[in-house]
Amino acid sequence: MTYVRNAWYVAAWAQDLEPDRPMAISILNEPIVLWSAEDRLVAFEDRCLHRLAPLSLGRCEGARLRCMYHGLLFDADGAVVQIPGQDMIPPQARLRSYPVELRHSWVWIWMGDPARADPALIPPAVGFDNPDYILGRGFLDYAAEARLINDNLLDFSHLSYVHAESFGAGPEFADERPRLTPLERGVRFERWVVGTHGPGRRKSDALIDSWQTYDFLLPGILLMWSGSFVAGTAERCGFAQPDYAEAIGAVTFTSQAVTPTGDRTARYFFSWGPHRDHGDEAIRDMLMTLADRAFAEDKVMIEAQQRVIDRTPSPRIMPTVHDRGVTLFNRLVERLARAEAGEAEAA
Ligand code: FES
Ligand SMILES: [Fe+2]
Structure with missing residues (x-):
């Protein structure tokens, strides 16, 4: 790979x-x-x-x-x-x-x-030394190549299916497409989900607009911020990034890093937790319990996908509209890797 x-x-x-x-x-x-x-x-x-x-x-x-x-x-x-x-x-x-x-x-x-x-x-992750966030952390070892985990993180439409029971994103999540912006060393995703009661077990009584943005950066680092806002905020700010000071709840940060350890093995590191103004250690622990469950769901699917790929003589894929981020990122990797190989040859 x-x-x-x-x-x-x-x-x-x-x-x-x-x-x-x-x-x-x-x-x-x-x-x-x-x-x-x-x-x-x-x-x-x-x-x-x-x-x-x-x-x-x-x-x-x-x-x-x-x-x-x-x-x-x-x-x-x-x-x-x-x-x-x-x-x-x-x-x-x-x-x-x-x-x-x-x-x-x-x-x-x-x-x-x-x-x-x-x-x-070095990607600008939020670490445990940042007093604004109350984070938990962990890692998982995969019997699958890192690229498949990157691909998973570059296409959140799987939330509606792989994580239907954990994160609780309804099918409407996969019906919407995020706004994508190519970055010099990655891809930015921005997404508003408008006028819902929020996902899964974290439902709110009133209708809210949910904002989520993440950068997926070389070599496989995801940095994501989310927050809930009063209904109408998305439209008011032109579906662009909101002012986090106006959030009514659930402002969280998660960092995730995919490290290829071998040809068919990877280590997946993650943190997650609330902003100090929107949560405490108990919320952090609830999020980490949710993360453990959801990330185990990804692992089951991706390792099974790897086994199928390994048994397929000439594996080919049929990209959908949700693969745009996957394609942008993988093209960036291929372009830079080709340049590195060219330099190595010239040296
Ligand atoms: S001292 Fe290291 S292998 Fe002998
Ligand atoms: Fe997932």
Whole structure:
């Protein structure tokens, strides 16, 4: 499958890092070990230079990492600094390391050319350090390729069907099309659902207009804001973005990140929670319970879809009008991946 390499991939929730314990992760089929060299976060290939044992089974020794097979010791730049029983250390021996950043409560790893690793390209997610939101978090491992999860997040018409019982979006949700805007590194979706009592279990007594917008950004990051407004707001603001200060409830934020771990495996990270003015920890917990249920529904469908695709000799699709966002995003990925391949060939 085609993925862009010059992008920041989510490797882990920052809260899941343990100070003295190396963490094994996999991105684009590359085994990576993440560890804290005292105050500095480091990502190496998870493969000892000696006999390829995983360094994620190693031991942190301050700002150094020791392979616990035969004891080679590496510094935070990947250089070998000790070989037990041997004085001569090959000066060129060095582990491959990846640019890594801690931002918005996520650990991000740049999988492409390290010289191009610009932290300004990290998607502007809302992390747990943002006092305006009360968030919960989690992740799910998929036996399916990441692209299928991206495609799912780029077409919310599935809410009416996959999530009919959980999110409770009625069939009218899939009858409406969101407004799409291509972005330099993704696609923006904006959608008003006008004059309903709100979705599923979060029904309001009065009629409301519901606003939802999300950016889906490279390599597979969804950042979404939603809110409820008095009926008539959508029309009054020309079906454009409302002023969140006028929201009457349910202002929430969710971030979701899809990381290809292998050819047919992916890790799906997510957060969700209310704005502090529109909810509390109890609302956050209710939303997370809902998310656990709904995201399990996606997983069942997407893993089953993957199994069918794998048994299909020449899989072909028949796009519908709702695939416009999927197509825009996948074309962007293909264009950038082609450019990367061209540069690699020219080099
Ligand atoms: S494999 Fe790491 S020291 Fe031997
Ligand atoms: Fe879904």
